Amino acid sequence: xxxEQSKEKVKKFGMVIDLDKCTGCGACMVACMAENNxxxxxxxxxxxxxxxxxxxYKLTNGKPFPDADICYLPRPCQHCGGxxxxxxxxxxxxxPATATDYSKxxxxxxxxxxxxxxxxxxxxxxxxxARYFNWWDPVWPDGMEKYLSPNVSVRMRGIVEKCSFCFHRxxxxxxxxxxxxxxxxxxxxxxxxxxxxxxxxxxxxxxLNNPKHAVYELKKSSNxxxxxxxxxxxxxxxxxxxxxxxxxxxxxxxxxxxK
Amino acid sequence: xxxxCFEWMWDMSHMVFMxxxxxxxxxxxLGMTFCIGKAFYDTFLDKGKDDHHH
Amino acid sequence: MDSALxxxxxxxxxxxxxxxxxxxxxxVLLWGVFAMLLCxxxxxxxxxxNDAYGFALWIWADLAVIALGxxxxxxxxxRYIVGKDELKNxxxxxxxxxxICYSSALLILAIDIGQPLRGWFIFWHANVHSMLxxxxxxxxxxxxxxxxxxxxxxLENRQIDKIPFFHRLGHNMHEIMAVFAAxxxxxxxxxxxSLGGVSGVLFGRPFGYREGIFIWPWxxxxxxxxxxxxxxxxxxxxTKITEKITGKKLVKQNVIELLAKxxxxxxxxxxxxxxxxxxxxxxxxxxxxxxxxxxxxxxxxFYGIWILVLEIVxxxxxxxxxxxxxxxxxxxxxxxxxxxxxxxxxxxxxxxMVLQVMAVPVLTFENWVMYYPSxxxxxxxxxPVAYGVILISLSYRxxxxxxxxxxxxxxx
Numbered sequence: 001x002x003x004e005q006s007k008e009k010v011k012k013f014g015m016v017i018d019l020d021k022c023t024g025c026g027a028c029m030v031a032c033m034a035e036n037n038x039x040x041x042x043x044x045x046x047x048x049x050x051x052x053x054x055x056x057y058k059l060t061n062g063k064p065f066p067d068a069d070i071c072y073l074p075r076p077c078q079h080c081g082g083x084x085x086x087x088x089x090x091x092x093x094x095x096p097a098t099a100t101d102y103s104k105x106x107x108x109x110x111x112x113x114x115x116x117x118x119x120x121x122x123x124x125x126x127x128x129x130a131r132y133f134n135w136w137d138p139v140w141p142d143g144m145e146k147y148l149s150p151n152v153s154v155r156m157r158g159i160v161e162k163c164s165f166c167f168h169r170x171x172x173x174x175x176x177x178x179x180x181x182x183x184x185x186x187x188x189x190x191x192x193x194x195x196x197x198x199x200x201x202x203x204x205x206x207x208l209n210n211p212k213h214a215v216y217e218l219k220k221s222s223n224x225x226x227x228x229x230x231x232x233x234x235x236x237x238x239x240x241x242x243x244x245x246x247x248x249x250x251x252x253x254x255x256x257x258x259k
Numbered sequence: 260x261x262x263x264c265f266e267w268m269w270d271m272s273h274m275v276f277m278x279x280x281x282x283x284x285x286x287x288x289l290g291m292t293f294c295i296g297k298a299f300y301d302t303f304l305d306k307g308k309d310d311h312h313h
Numbered sequence: 314m315d316s317a318l319x320x321x322x323x324x325x326x327x328x329x330x331x332x333x334x335x336x337x338x339x340x341v342l343l344w345g346v347f348a349m350l351l352c353x354x355x356x357x358x359x360x361x362x363n364d365a366y367g368f369a370l371w372i373w374a375d376l377a378v379i380a381l382g383x384x385x386x387x388x389x390x391x392r393y394i395v396g397k398d399e400l401k402n403x404x405x406x407x408x409x410x411x412x413i414c415y416s417s418a419l420l421i422l423a424i425d426i427g428q429p430l431r432g433w434f435i436f437w438h439a440n441v442h443s444m445l446x447x448x449x450x451x452x453x454x455x456x457x458x459x460x461x462x463x464x465x466x467x468l469e470n471r472q473i474d475k476i477p478f479f480h481r482l483g484h485n486m487h488e489i490m491a492v493f494a495a496x497x498x499x500x501x502x503x504x505x506x507s508l509g510g511v512s513g514v515l516f517g518r519p520f521g522y523r524e525g526i527f528i529w530p531w532x533x534x535x536x537x538x539x540x541x542x543x544x545x546x547x548x549x550x551x552t553k554i555t556e557k558i559t560g561k562k563l564v565k566q567n568v569i570e571l572l573a574k575x576x577x578x579x580x581x582x583x584x585x586x587x588x589x590x591x592x593x594x595x596x597x598x599x600x601x602x603x604x605x606x607x608x609x610x611x612x613x614x615f616y617g618i619w620i621l622v623l624e625i626v627x628x629x630x631x632x633x634x635x636x637x638x639x640x641x642x643x644x645x646x647x648x649x650x651x652x653x654x655x656x657x658x659x660x661x662x663x664x665x666m667v668l669q670v671m672a673v674p675v676l677t678f679e680n681w682v683m684y685y686p687s688x689x690x691x692x693x694x695x696x697p698v699a700y701g702v703i704l705i706s707l708s709y710r711x712x713x714x715x716x717x718x719x720x721x722x723x724x725x
Contacts, residue, residue, distance in 0.1 A: 115434060117432060127517035127518060127676065128517075128676065133357070137356070232516065286492065287454070
């Protein structure tokens with residue numbers, strides 16, 4: 001079994017999000033929360049301690065009418081590969097208890113909830129604010145625990161959590177393929193909840209290394225960019241926009257700097 | 260911390276880091292063992308010896 | 314009442330007065346303990362930290378007390394390794410202050426983690442690439458060393474010293490103290506550095522990130538250096554406060570001046586290195602990430618360029634110049650000013666490298682996030698101060714901490 005696995009091609013799961021298609025409806029956020037048993041507070045007005053694995057930002061170009069323009073930007077965990085693709089993503093290398101790990105097989109940054117002891121160093125390290133701390137124990141409204149997904153463990157107070165690229169779906173797809181005697185899974189067998197929920201089809205998900213997957217070509221678009229590329233975090237989430245100001249909002253530039 | 264923890268690897272980082280740690284712990288441990296051992300010996304086993312002050 | 318415990322030849326206040334003093338500090342301590350229990354039982358929702366401020370007041374307090382507690386390792390290093398013999402008159406106190414600082418840091422860390430019962434994971438499942446792992450290991454080991462350095466002092470208590478075994482144990486420990494001090498210095502160089510590495514390695518946070526050599530960012534060396542520079546100033550400051558409260562001269566001025574002089578040169582060299590580091594960061598490292606220096610110091614209600622001037626010029630260059638000059642050291646007011654500024658400088662540096670790192674927006678569409686601590690955070694941060702006051706008071710009353718006290722106060 002082990003030998004069989006090692007023969008598999010190394011995968012690099014990633015996302016390409018077309019910002020020109022995104023309407024900011026929030027379906028991806030809702031799907032993500034439902035899929036991953038993300039807890040919520042009774043009063044969600046204070047956003048700084050809300051947990052949103054996938055968060056939609058509203059960007060504006062800051063110009064007055066008639067040039068005013070907005071863009072919605074969904075931000076899951078970027079599953080950074082780190083400098084030189086060594087898996088030294090900002091968060092993984094700092095975790096003192098090896099509670100977050102970079103998978104060389106899938107490129108997914110995992111979070112081991114039972115291992116995390118809540119030092120929050122990873123949160124300090126992540127420039128995308130993709131990591132969230134459980135400030136409270138989760139409290140589900142009466143009866144709602146029956147609707148929780150059995151495939152994702154709920155998290156307790158005092159630990160960090162984040163987007164896993166719906167890794168449980170990958171495990172289920174692998175199990176199914178193995179049961180059916182296949183070694184590889186198809187592109188449509190492993191899709192994240194947000195991808196499937198997006199009514200505009202703005203999110204594409206797949207193996208960035210696999211030419212058969214849509215994301216392989218999409219990421220090559222001249223309008224594709226990643227967030228904060230200059231920091232060399234090497235994210236696996238790509239964004240596409242035909243609008244120059246949106247692409248420029250993806251990174252920091254000096255005042256007199258030309259892209 | 261120990262080679263039997265599953266995340267242990269016999270690589271340079273582990274050997275340097277843990278080497279430093281165990282080195283320091285050994286010195287501290289041996290030092291204290293010496294102090295306690297000698298005090299114990301002088302007090303309870305070698306009663307004839309003169310009590311010298313520092 | 315407790316006169317049998319008080320060292321011979323020195324005068325201490327009446328028991329009732331001492332009890333009153335301990336009672337006052339104890340009340341503050343209890344307030345802190347209450348807040349601590351709230352954090353442990355109700356969780357970190359008791360704090361004002363949030364997902365933008367995973368690190369806040371507590372991590373600052375940790376970094377600051379460890380920097381200031383650095384007086385213990387550096388004074389020990391000077392006394393036992395370099396051979397500055399006069400420092401034997403202040404080393405006991407430096408060790409005690411270090412012991413308090415390090416035990417406080419460990420306590421605060423135990424409150425700061427979300428799952429305190431899993432705290433041991435940092436040792437058991439250690440990720441050797443994390444600066445925090447190195448901090449935890451070295452901090453714990455060095456706390457052990459400080460305990461070993463403090464124990465002989467306890468054994469010198471008049472009653473304990475009467476027991477032959479303890480008398481000999483204390484004697485033996487004194488004999489090989491240089492070995493422990495050297496181990497302590499070795500551990501300190503690393504954990505002080507690793508604390509600097511905590512923000513220095515964050516390549517996702519351009520305000521904190523620094524380039525460096527091999528696996529160590531420049532902040533690694535700057536932190537060790539600044540702790541060695543400012544730690545002794547904290548030792549002097551606490552000594553001066555103790556002298557004020559007890560109304561006695563406890564350490565001869567030449568000892569203070571020697572330590573102040575070394576500290577002055579350390580601060581002077583440190584601040585030159587810090588200026589070079591800041592300049593390189595402002596001109597090369599940060600612009601490479603798309604940031605101008607002033608991006609870090611504008612568009613927010615608190616962090617202006619004043620904080621950089623305060624840290625480097627007012628709390629760095631000024632105390633260095635005062636302490637390096639003999640005239641400055643001989644002038645009590647100037648000496649005190651320099652000492653306070655140096656201590657403040659280390660604290661401001663640690664504040665900036667923790668809190669401002671969190672405050673600065675990195676994504677272009679995010680804003681500065683400000684933070685103020687909750688009362689529970691403040692109380693748990695004051696807790697160690699009260700604990701320190703109590704431990705110092707007990708130690709001063711019952712242990713011969715200041716070898717020169719009798720000579721300096723002969724009337725007793």
